Every structure is written in structure tokens, then in C-alpha cells.
Amino acid sequence: MTGWHLDDDILRRYVERTDSLAEGASVEQHLLSCEPCRARVSTAAVGVIDFAAVWDRTRDAVEVPRPSVFERLLRAAGLPAHEARLVAVASAFRSAWLVGVITILAFAALAAGIGQARGMWLFLAVAPVVPCLVVASSYDPWLDPALEPELVTPYPALRLILLRTIAVLAIALPAVVLFGLVVPGRAPFAFLLPAVGFVAVVLAASTWVSPLRAAVVVSVVWLAVIWQLATRSGPPGEVLQAWAQAGFTVLAVASFVIFLVRRRRLRQVRPWR
Amino acid sequence: MDSRPGDETLLLAVAERDMGAFRTLYERHAGWLAIRLARRCNDRDLVADAIQDTFVAVWQKPQGFRGDGDIGAWLWGIAIRRLVSRLRTRSRVAAVFENTEAAPAAEDQVLLSVEYGDIGQALARLSPEMRAVIQAVVLDGLSAKEAAQLLDVPVSTVKTRLHRAKGRLRAVLAEGPS
Amino acid sequence: MPTASITLRDVGRTFGATQALADVGLDLKPGITGLLGPNGAGKTTLLRLLATALPPTRGRLSVLGLDPEVPAERTGIRRQLGYLPQEIGFPRGFTAFAFVDYIALLKEWTQPAARHAEVRRVLGLVGLADLGSKRIRAMSGGQRRRVALAQALLGSPAVLILDEPTTGVDPEQRVTLRAVLAELARTSVVVLSTHQTEDVAALCERVIVLDRGRVRYDGPVTDLVRQAAGRVWLADEPDPEASVSWRTGTGRYRNVGPRVRNGAEHVEPSLEDAYLLLRGGSPDHEPREEVAS
Numbered sequence: 001m002t003g004w005h006l007d008d009d010i011l012r013r014y015v016e017r018t019d020s021l022a023e024g025a026s027v028e029q030h031l032l033s034c035e036p037c038r039a040r041v042s043t044a045a046v047g048v049i050d051f052a053a054v055w056d057r058t059r060d061a062v063e064v065p066r067p068s069v070f071e072r073l074l075r076a077a078g079l080p081a082h083e084a085r086l087v088a089v090a091s092a093f094r095s096a097w098l099v100g101v102i103t104i105l106a107f108a109a110l111a112a113g114i115g116q117a118r119g120m121w122l123f124l125a126v127a128p129v130v131p132c133l134v135v136a137s138s139y140d141p142w143l144d145p146a147l148e149p150e151l152v153t154p155y156p157a158l159r160l161i162l163l164r165t166i167a168v169l170a171i172a173l174p175a176v177v178l179f180g181l182v183v184p185g186r187a188p189f190a191f192l193l194p195a196v197g198f199v200a201v202v203l204a205a206s207t208w209v210s211p212l213r214a215a216v217v218v219s220v221v222w223l224a225v226i227w228q229l230a231t232r233s234g235p236p237g238e239v240l241q242a243w244a245q246a247g248f249t250v251l252a253v254a255s256f257v258i259f260l261v262r263r264r265r266l267r268q269v270r271p272w273r
Numbered sequence: 274m275d276s277r278p279g280d281e282t283l284l285l286a287v288a289e290r291d292m293g294a295f296r297t298l299y300e301r302h303a304g305w306l307a308i309r310l311a312r313r314c315n316d317r318d319l320v321a322d323a324i325q326d327t328f329v330a331v332w333q334k335p336q337g338f339r340g341d342g343d344i345g346a347w348l349w350g351i352a353i354r355r356l357v358s359r360l361r362t363r364s365r366v367a368a369v370f371e372n373t374e375a376a377p378a379a380e381d382q383v384l385l386s387v388e389y390g391d392i393g394q395a396l397a398r399l400s401p402e403m404r405a406v407i408q409a410v411v412l413d414g415l416s417a418k419e420a421a422q423l424l425d426v427p428v429s430t431v432k433t434r435l436h437r438a439k440g441r442l443r444a445v446l447a448e449g450p451s
Numbered sequence: 452m453p454t455a456s457i458t459l460r461d462v463g464r465t466f467g468a469t470q471a472l473a474d475v476g477l478d479l480k481p482g483i484t485g486l487l488g489p490n491g492a493g494k495t496t497l498l499r500l501l502a503t504a505l506p507p508t509r510g511r512l513s514v515l516g517l518d519p520e521v522p523a524e525r526t527g528i529r530r531q532l533g534y535l536p537q538e539i540g541f542p543r544g545f546t547a548f549a550f551v552d553y554i555a556l557l558k559e560w561t562q563p564a565a566r567h568a569e570v571r572r573v574l575g576l577v578g579l580a581d582l583g584s585k586r587i588r589a590m591s592g593g594q595r596r597r598v599a600l601a602q603a604l605l606g607s608p609a610v611l612i613l614d615e616p617t618t619g620v621d622p623e624q625r626v627t628l629r630a631v632l633a634e635l636a637r638t639s640v641v642v643l644s645t646h647q648t649e650d651v652a653a654l655c656e657r658v659i660v661l662d663r664g665r666v667r668y669d670g671p672v673t674d675l676v677r678q679a680a681g682r683v684w685l686a687d688e689p690d691p692e693a694s695v696s697w698r699t700g701t702g703r704y705r706n707v708g709p710r711v712r713n714g715a716e717h718v719e720p721s722l723e724d725a726y727l728l729l730r731g732g733s734p735d736h737e738p739r740e741e742v743a744s
Contacts, residue, residue: 017312021404022393024312025412031305032345042304049307049321055299058325062332063292063584064567065549082561089553094543148536149602151504153557154529290546293581 004030006037015044068093074167086155087163090138101134102175109179118230123183125226128194129219131172132202136215138164139206158263161203169199190245197248198222200255207262280344287335299328302345306352313408313423319359326355350414357419395445403438410435455481455515455531455609455640457501463509463664464496471496472664475510483636485655485672486644487726492661494644495537495614501642502534502612515609528610530559533603537614539595541587547574547598548583554602573601576631578624593619600628607635613643617650629654648723658722660729668729672722679720679728681711690715694731707731 006014006027013019014027031038045051067075071088075081104126112123139161150157173192180191198218205214278286278297286294303324310320330351331337338347396404409420410431417435421428457479464472472493486494499505500512503519515531517524541550551570560566574580577597587595596619603611611632617625632641632654645651651658651672658675660668668675685703689696693706706715707724 015308020393020397021408022396025408028309028412031309032349033343038302038305038345041308042301045304045308048304048311049317049324051303051307054303054321054325055296058299058328059292059296060567061325061329062295063546063548064563065546065552080561081563082556082566086553086556089542148504148539149534149554149599150557152502152529152532152534153554154526154559155557156526290585291581292583 005034006030006040011040011044014041070167077170079163083163086160087167090164090168093138093167097134097137098171101130101172105130105175105179109182112183120183121226121230123180124191125223127176127180127191129198129215129222130176131169131195132198132218133215134172135165135168135199136202136206136211138168140210140212165199165203169196193245193248193252194222197252197255200252200259204255204258204262207259207265281338281340284331284335284338284344287332295328295332298331302348303328305345306348309349310352310356313353313413314356314360319356322359323352323356326359327352330355353413353415353423354419357415357422360425361422392442395442398445399438399441403434403441406431406434407438453516455638456513457515457610457640457642458513459500459510460512461510462500462507462512464493464500464505465508470664472500472507475664475666477659477666477669479640479642481636481638481640482657483632483641483643483655484657484659485651486642486659486661487646487648487651488644488661489646489730491663493664494661496664497661498534498612498614498642498644501610502532503528504534504536531606531609533605533608533611535600535603535613535616539599541595541598543588545587546584547579547587547590547601550587550598551602551605555605558605560605569605573604574598576604577601578627591619593621593624596620597624604631604635607639609639611635611639611641613641615645616643617645617647617654625650625653648721648726652722660726662730675725675729676720676722677725679707679725681717682709682728683707683720683724684715684717686715695727 010019010023010027014024017024019027031041067085068088070093071084074084074088079087108123108126112119115122173195176191176195177189180189198215201218202211202214205211205217208214278294280298280301283294283298287298306327307320307324310323311317314320327348331348338344396407399407405424406420409415409423410417415423417428417431421431424431457477459475459477462472462475463470475497486497488494496505500507501514503514503525506520512519514528517528519525519528545553548570551574552566555566555570560569571580571583574583577600579594579597579601582590582594585594587598590598596616600613600616603613616628620628632643635641643650643654655672657670658668658672659666660675684690684706685699686706687703689698689704690706690708692710693708695707696704699705705718705724707728709728
């Protein structure tokens with residue numbers, strides 16, 4: 001490191017760009033390793049760009065959370081920006097959760113596609129409970145633990161839960177139908193009513209117990225039912241007959257009514273840790 | 274050196290997500306980086322965007338600086354590439370700014386010869402286009418492709434000019450001092 | 452602008468068979484009020500009631516002149532309310548900024564520019580201005596507590612309810628906290644709960660002592676301290692006449708007792724003495740209760 005540093009003339013020529021290529025190159029090479037001269041150049045740099053404004057934009061770029069894919073989808077669907085963010089922040093939209101869920105469904109559909117009746121039963125066991133599990137995860141306090149401060153904010157809790165539920169269903173239900181197409185035989189839409197029914201049951205049950213607990217119970221019960229039917233009777237399609245569909249519809253409507261009636265009690269459920 | 278924190282200390286703090294250290298880095302370096310970028314591109318908005326991108330990149334990967342060499346070189350490497358990136362996405366041409374070359378005063382000419390020897394004069398006798406290529410490729414260390422984006426010319430042109438510039442330099446130097 | 456206030460009349464709260472609060476009557480005005488009491492005294496329950504997180508099972512509550520039983524008015528209260536619960540589980544992967552920003556969204560800060568500025572402001576108040584981008588999971592316990600406090604401070608609420616805000620907070624930060632709360636308390640009702648009498652002494656003008664769900668004392672801190680005047684003395688051994696005795700750092704014993712002790716080496720009472728006296732014994736003109744250990 002020599003004792004050579006920028007003097008005022010060289011600095012002025014550099015900043016005003018009246019120097020030669022050689023001189024400029026020499027200055028720039030020097031600056032790469034000389035802090036005091038860099039400081040002098042920085043001082044002379046006032047006005048080159050609006051440094052304060054660029055700082056603000058830079059700070060925002062690193063500090064303000066970026067919208068996720070789901071958030072952008074929700075905005076595209078018409079939700080105002082701040083509400084889209086509120087809805088999208090739910091646990092159900094954390095990529096890990098959704099990836100896991102899609103994997104399960106895909107596996108089940110595959111099993112149904114290649115296997116025979118067994119595969120069908122597998123799909124029948126899994127597909128209708130996936131939506132209620134994902135809905136539960138979107139507002140269960142164990143997975144979405146900021147519960148207590150959320151409790152006392154002015155934003156209506158019910159609206160948030162319903163929006164999140166709808167958003168989850170908007171992804172989960174088409175996924176169920178899509179994968180259902182791979183399954184031979186039964187129309188994929190037949191899985192929808194049970195799925196919706198279970199979601200309604202979970203919503204209603206969450207006015208008594210935590211949503212995730214309710215969803216797990218529903219899933220286990222359904223699995224048990226399917227298991228029983230699978231080991232006993234023959235064709236899986238039976239479960240989705242008209243009378244079953246009607247039953248699921250009644251279940252869905254009744255549960256939803258209960259949910260609305262008891263909605264005040266929703267957030268008073270103690271967080272289950 | 275005074276009691277201000279060193280750049281490496283600041284980078285460590287940035288890795289720990291310290292916004293104060295990040296701001297200090299910005300205040301220390303944004304100025305000279307902006308001037309240096311403005312010497313290659315006369316579009317101030319692009320320069321501002323490139324500065325922003327540079328510091329965002331520093332925030333995202335402060336450990337990219339491995340302590341070998343000076344932080345200035347590392348920062349400049351990021352900055353010039355961000356500028357090139359921005360130019361790539363800009364539809365309108367941002368002309369590369371050329372030094373307005375006033376005829377060097379007598380004493381400066383002496384200075385040039387003394388400081389830089391014949392190279393300085395040899396470079397001064399190249400055409401502006403050739404000087405731009407030399408600056409981009411040789412001095413800034415850009416690849417031919419990056420230089421092409423910066424100068425807004427095809428890659429083949431960059432290579433041709435570089436080849437010719439080197440040839441001219443050799444010829445001028447071979448001539449000896451005038 | 453009407454003065455902020457909270458009023459409770461005959462408020463009680465039961466959970467199944469347990470009576471957590473009974474016959475609570477309070478009038479809270481702007482200023483900092485401390486809530487003291489042992490575990491299980493009902494402090495958290497009372498705070499939850501004040502924060503409209505829980506309805507009372509008996510009695511009436513009025514916050515800022517509004518009735519929390521009426522949904523529209525409850526929302527009105529919540530618009531001017533900040534609440535720091537005893538425990539917050541932070542969602543995974545959130546930075547301090549992202550979390551406070553999320554709560555700000557729930558508090559109806561819809562405009563991004565104003566919201567971000569407010570988030571930065573409250574993070575600055577708790578000394579975390581430069582750590583907004585740090586993941587909460589990567590923070591120390593004290594820092595997390597400060598993030599939780601920051602969300603309560605959003606919007607400079609007229610009612611600020613803090614459950615154990617000084618947990619894990621070091622003495623320097625307590626000084627900053629005091630300054631922040633004092634500023635807010637000029638126009639807002641601030642209620643904070645704590646186990647530590649030093650916190651009340653440092654932060655509060657007024658104190659409410661809760662014991663087994665009932666209010667044992669409600670008034671200025673200075674008056675409570677005065678109740679112990681002449682009732683605190685030092686001795687070389689624990690005094691059997693005292694309600695409470697303990698060994699101090701100097702090796703002597705500090706004694707607190709309801710009967711004024713003549714000839715003993717009296718010392719200036721602290722709030723802790725007065726609190727222990729209140730809990731373990733009683734002033735002269737009331738029947739003496741069991742001696743505490």
C-alpha cells in the first residue's frame with residue numbers, strides 16, 4: 001500500500017468525469033482498497049442519486065414480508081390486499097402442510113388407479129377427510145399460536161375463520177376432484193359431499209374442542225367406518241349411494257347451523273398445547 | 274483506524290439481521306458505488322435500482338464475502354453485475370457515458386506519462402468505443418456477454434473491439450513515446 | 452375527548468366449580484396500576500376480563516364507557532385496546548416485523564405505508580428497531596417478550612393490559628419500559644400484573660392487591676407503604692412476634708408484624724414489607740389472622 005491518495009483535483013476530476021480512462025482506472029483501483037479515500041468520494045457523491053429514498057426502498061425490500069403465492073392468488077381473486085394477507089398467513093398455507101397433504105392425496109389416487117377395489121377403498125378413506133384436516137390446521141391454536149392477542153383485536157374472528165376455510169376449500173376440493181378422476185368407477189364429485197360434511201362437523205365441533213382435535217377424531221372415525229365396510233361388503237361404490245349422499249348433506253347443513261349458533265364460543269376454547 | 278466498526282464486523286452483524294449495521298454499511302458504501310456506476314451508465318434511475326439491488330444482495334448473503342481481499346472489490350463485483358442485470362431488463366437504451374475528454378493540460382500530460390507511463394497515452398489514443406470495452410472487460414472484469422449487455426452491443430462486437438483495442442495498444446506502445 | 456376509564460361493579464368469574472374472582476369493584480383512570488398477588492389470586496383472569504377476552508359470570512364491566520357484552524361495543528373497545536398475555540406462542544418462521552405487522556392487520560391498519568411506519572415505531576419503543584428482520588424463534592426470551600409488548604403498543608391504545616410484562620426483562624430495560632408506559636399513561640389506562648413488588652414500586656402509582664379472587668387493597672402505592680410504617684424492624688434473630696421474618700444479605704433478620712413494636716430497631720418500610728404485612732397479618736383494628744410462615 002503506497003502513500004498515494006486522492007488529492008482534491010483528482011477527486012474533482014473523478015466525480016465530474018473529466019479525467020482520462022487511465023486516471024479513472026487508477027483511481028478506481030485505488031479505491032478498492034483505501035477506505036479513507038472511499039469516504040471522501042462518498043461525501044462528494046451527494047446528489048448522484050436520492051440516497052435516502054433508495055435506503056427506504058432497500059429497507060422495505062428486506063424487512064417487509066413478501067406476499068406468498070397464496071396471498072397473491074387471493075388478491076387476484078378479489079380480496080383486498082390486507083385481508084388477503086390475513087387469510088394467507090394461516091398455518092394451512094405453509095408450504096410444508098400443503099405439500100404433505102397433496103402427497104397423501106396423490107398417493108391415494110395412485111393406489112386407486114393401479115389397485116382394484118383395495119385402492120378404491122384407500123382413496124375413499126383418505127379423500128373426504130383431507131379438506132377438514134387442512135381447514136382445522138388453518139385456525140387451530142396449536143398450529144397457529146398467536147391466539148390470545150388475536151382474540152382481542154377488532155377484526156371479526158368469525159370472518160377470518162370462514163375466509164380461511166373458504167380459501168382452503170378452494171384449493172383442497174378441486175384437488176380431491178382432480179385426483180378422484182384417476183380413480184376408476186365412481187364419479188369424482190361423489191367425494192365432495194362427505195368432504196364438505198366433515199368440514200362442517202369440524203367447524204361446529206371447534207366451538208367445544210380445538211379444531212385439530214375434532215378433525216383428527218372425524219378422520220379416525222371415518223377410517224374405522226371405511227375399514228369396517230371394506231372388510232365386510234364388496235364394492236366400495238356402495239358408500240356413495242344416494243342415501244349416503246343425502247345423509248352427508250343433512251350432516252353438513254346441521255353442523256353449519258350449530259356452528260353459527262355457537263360461534264361466540266369459538267375463541268374461548270383454551271389453546272391445546 | 275478510529276473506533277468505528279470494521280466492515281467485516283458489520284457484515285457479521287448483518288448476518289444476524291442487524292438493521293443498524295446494514296444501514297451503516299449502506300451509508301459507508303452507497304456513495305462511491307453510485308458514482309462508479311454512474312460513470313458507466315448515465316441513467317440515474319438505473320443506478321439507483323442497481324444500488325438497491327446490490328444492498329439487498331448483501332443482506333441476503335453477507336457470508337458471500339469470505340474476507341479474502343477488500344470489501345470494496347466484493348461490493349463492486351455485485352454492483353456492476355446488478356447494473357448489467359437491470360440493463361438487460363430495460364427496453365430503452367441506456368447509453369454508456371463517456372468521459373468528456375478535455376485535452377489534458379500540459380502538466381497533466383506530464384503526470385500521465387510519469388504516473389502511467391506509455392499506457393496512459395496509448396489508451397487515450399484509442400477510440401471511445403474501444404476504451405469502453407477495455408474498461409468493461411479488463412478493468413471491471415466483466416465477461417464478454419456482460420460487457421455486451423452493459424454497452425448494448427452484440428457480443429461479437431465486444432470481442433472484435435477488444436481484439437482491435439489490444440492490437441492498437443500494442444502498436445502504439447511499439448511506436449514508443451511521441 | 453372523554454377521559455379513558457374502566458369500571459367494574461360486583462364482578463365475579465367462575466370456571467366450573469372454581470371461583471376465580473368475586474365481588475370485584477374497581478374504578479380505573481389514566482395512569483399505571485399494578486396488580487399484585489400470588490399465583491392463583493386471579494390476576495390473569497381479571498386482566499382477561501379487562502381485555503374483553505373473557506366475559507364475567509357476574510356483575511358488570513364498562514370499558515371506555517362501552518359495554519363488552521354488546522358485540523358492536525366490544526369491537527369498539529378492541530379498537531382502542533392493547534393486550535399482552537402471559538404467554539404468546541409465536542408462529543413458526545415469523546420475524547419480529549412480520550408478527551407485529553400481522554397483529555397490526557388485525558387491528559385494522561389497512562394502509563401498508565402507515566402500517567409499516569407504525570410497526571417500526573412500536574418496535575423502536577421496545578428497543579428492537581434494528582432487529583425487525585430477526586426471526587422470533589432465534590431471539591432471547593427477553594427479546595421475545597419485547598416483541599409481544601410491541602404488538603400491544605400498536606396504535607397507542609387508550610387501554611393497555613399487560614400480564615407480567617417484566618418477565619425476563621433486565622433492569623435497564625425496565626427503565627425504558629417505565630418511560631414508555633409513563634408516556635402512554637398520561638391519557639391511557641395501563642394495568643399491569645406482576646409477582647415482583649419492585650416492579651410495582653418502580654412502575655406504578657396505584658396498586659391493587661388480589662388474594663384468592665378478592666381485592667384486598669386498592670389505592671396509591673404510597674398509602675400502602677405507609678400502612679407498614681413502624682411495623683418493620685431489624686433484629687439479629689427472627690422475632691416470634693413478627694408475621695414474617697427473613698434473613699437479609701447483611702445477616703440480620705428483617706421482621707414485619709402487625710403490632711407496633713416498641714424499642715425495636717425500626718426501618719423504613721418498602722412496598723414488599725407492606726405487601727407481606729397485608730397478606731400475612733392485618734392492621735391493628737382488625738382481628739389478627741394466622742401467622743404466615
